[in-house]
Structure formats: structure tokens, C-alpha cells
Amino acid sequence: MFLIYRKMIFSGISRNLDLKSNFSQLPFIRGFRSKKLLDNRRSLAPVEEIPGASRGFRDLFRPFCFTIFVSGCSFTGAAIWQYEHLRAEFRQHSNKINQFYGKAGNYRHMLNVWWNELLPEQKVVACIVTINIGVFLLWRVVPLQRIMLTYFASSPISGAPCRSMLLSAFSHYSLFHLFANMYVLWSFAPVVSHILGLEQFVATYLSAAVISSFTSYVYKTFRRSRVPSLGASGAIMGLIGIVCVHRPNSQLSIAFVDQIFPHSFSADSAMKFLILLDFTGILLGWRFFDHAAHLGGMLFGIWYVKYGHRLIWHNREPMMMKWHEFRGKPK
Helix, strand or coil: CCEEEEEEECCCCCCCCCCCCCCCCCCCCCCCCCCHHHHCCCCCHHHHHCCCCCHHHHHHHHHHHHHHHHHHHHHHHHHHHHHHHHHHHHCCCCHCCCCCCCCHHHHHHHHHHHHHHHCCHHHHHHHHHHHHHHHHHHCHHHHHHHHHHHHCCCCCCCCCCHHHHHHHHHCCCCCHHHHHHHHHHHHHHHHHHHHHCCCHHHHHHHHHHHHHHHHHHHHHHCCCCCCCCCCHHHHHHHHHHHHHCCCCCCEEEEHHHHCCCCEEEEEEHHHHHHHHHHHHHHHHHHCCCCCHHHHHHHHHHHHHHHHHHHHHCCCCHHHHHHHHHCCCCCC
């Protein structure tokens, strides 16, 4: 489902990737389970009998610490980034730093013109999209699939439960899933950047990625589920929460469908519907989406725009002053 607000769209895309118990076979489209995989799941051994499987909520301590670490580093890095940007502007070199130069040639010239015309937030998103496309292509390399399952599909019982919390947010197995999430990200990024600033946009995106993964871990541990997840949906849900809270009266509609059947509804209504949908999915144990990850990302976005911005960003000055002392006066 795609929702559109002028040039902004939203897609309710699954974050679930269903794999066989031995992680040796991937479904055609992530989040859509084949009958073969469903039949196989009925014969899965209890989690307690699997070597290296999760033993309960105590296994969430490291992922929780990793979530705090990544979120803290994200906002610390955002504050330093803002400081360095202001420092560069003071030295009047920002216009040179932002230029993209390339070799002569029609194609390269067109690429340079396109890049230089992008807004700063669009350049950041373009880099994120490029990373996601690269990871998508790596999934097609058969010898790398075990590595991809370890580091780019999040699960509390994976070989790298902490690192995969972040890396899985840049990982997509199906082309449709990749296109939908990147389309949404490209549409919402300028709006969130306009609301919070480019630095906070990046920090909230990365924080929402790990927080949504952690909420998914909590739900999977409670349900004793071994199904890995991947995709940027949880992080994007954080952006959607920010926009819907900050602009509740904005009108949205289903993208592409609105060209055939004109319609619209408020962002506030869409947000409430998505929260209700994810709560229902969690309570009923639906597996079509990773509802816990979606809900975790959405609630983080709502919390940050209401309270977190004031609690975190408004109190960044002491850290920036220490960084200024470390860097010294601009020359």
C-alpha cells in the first residue's frame, strides 16, 4: 500500500523475511511465504533444542546496549556534523566542498549536473539508496548468502545479533521491496530534513533502524520466533511518525491509485490506522509484516518529534563546546 502527500508517499511494506530453519533457502519475495516454507515450519524443533538458540530475554542485553550505543553515536555525530558545517560556512568553503567533479564526457557531465542540482538531503538519500542497491545485488551472489544471512538479516539468534540490527536496515531481498522502500525514503527525506534539519534526519533514521530492530527482537524472543527480518521499513516508519505528528492535517492518498480514483485522508488518520494495524498484528501473531519493527519505528518517530528533540537536540551545546575545544579555532 502506497500513501501519497503531494510528492510524498508511504508504503506499508513487510520487514519479515521467512527462511527455512537451516537458513539455506530464501523465498522469492520477502514477507510472502510459500506453502513449502509454511509446511516446513510446522516441523521445526523447539527453540530450546537448537544449539546457540536464544534462551530468553537475557539475550537481549547486548542488543539493547547496541541500540543505545548506535542512537547515542548517531545524535553525537549529528551535532558534530552540524558544528563542522557551520565551521565550513564560516571559512566560506562550503560551496566548493559540495561540488561534485568528474571527468569530461556527456554521460559524466549529465551525472555531474544532476548531482549538483540535488538538495543536500537528497544527496544523503542518494547515498543510502546506492548502498541498498549494492546490498541487494550482493544477495544474488550465492557464495555470499551465508554471510548475508548473518550480517544483513536481523535475528536475536543470528551469528551477529547486534551488527545485523543496523545492517539489515540497508538490506532488501526482493526488487519490489527495495523499490518501494527507497521510493518512500526519497519522498519523505526532504520533509523530515525541513522539519528537523539534515543532521537530525540522518540521526533519527539510524536510531529508528536499530530501535525498530530491537522491538522486533523483543517480540521474537517473547514469541520464540527464529524468523529473520530485513528492510528499511522500520526506519522509514520513524520518518512517517515524525511527519504525521508534525503535520497531522496533511492530506495523503494511495499513490498511483489516486490517479484513477481520487481520494485523500489526513496524515493523523493514517498514523492511527497504522498503529492500530501493527498492534493488532502483534496481538494476533500475524506474520505477513514484522509489525513489532514497524510499531517500534513509528513510536520512536512520534516520541522524538514530541519530546526527544527537546530533550536531546536542545541539550547538545556542552558536547559541541567540547568538540570546539578539541578542534580549536578556525584558521
